[in-house]
Amino acid sequence: xxxxxxxxxxxxxxxxxxxxxxxxxxxxxxxxxxxxxxxxxxxxxxxxxxxxxxxxxxxxxxxxxxxxxxxxxxxxxxxxxxxxxxxxxxx
Numbered sequence: 729x730x731x732x733x734x735x736x737x738x739x740x741x742x743x744x745x746x747x748x749x750x751x752x753x754x755x756x757x758x759x760x761x762x763x764x765x766x767x768x769x770x771x772x773x774x775x776x777x778x779x780x781x782x783x784x785x786x787x788x789x790x791x792x793x794x795x796x797x798x799x800x801x802x803x804x805x806x807x808x809x810x811x812x813x814x815x816x817x818x819x
Contacts, residue, residue, distance in 0.1 A: 733792040736781035751807040764790035775811040
C-alpha cells in the first residue's frame with residue numbers, strides 16, 4: 729500500500745489540513761478513506777483528499793505513510809496521478 733499523508737499545516741476555515749494521496753491509484757485511495765477515515769467521496773479533490781488535523785493520527789495509525797509535502801508531490805507526479813490545478817477545479 730502506498731497511501732501518503734503530509735503534515736496538517738494547510739490552514740482553511742479555522743483548521744489545519746493534510747493532503748492524503750496514493751502513488752498507486754485512486755481506487756486504493758478511495759478504499760483507504762472509506763475503510764479507515766469514513767470521509768465522504770465528495771471530499772475527494774481530484775487527486776487527493778484534504779484531511780482535517782483531527783484525523784491525521786488516525787490516518788497514520790491505519791497505515792498512511794507520513795511524508796513531507798515535497799515528497800508527497802514528487803511521488804504523486806512520478807506515479808502520473810497529479811492533476812493540473814485546472815483539471816482538479818473542473819473535476
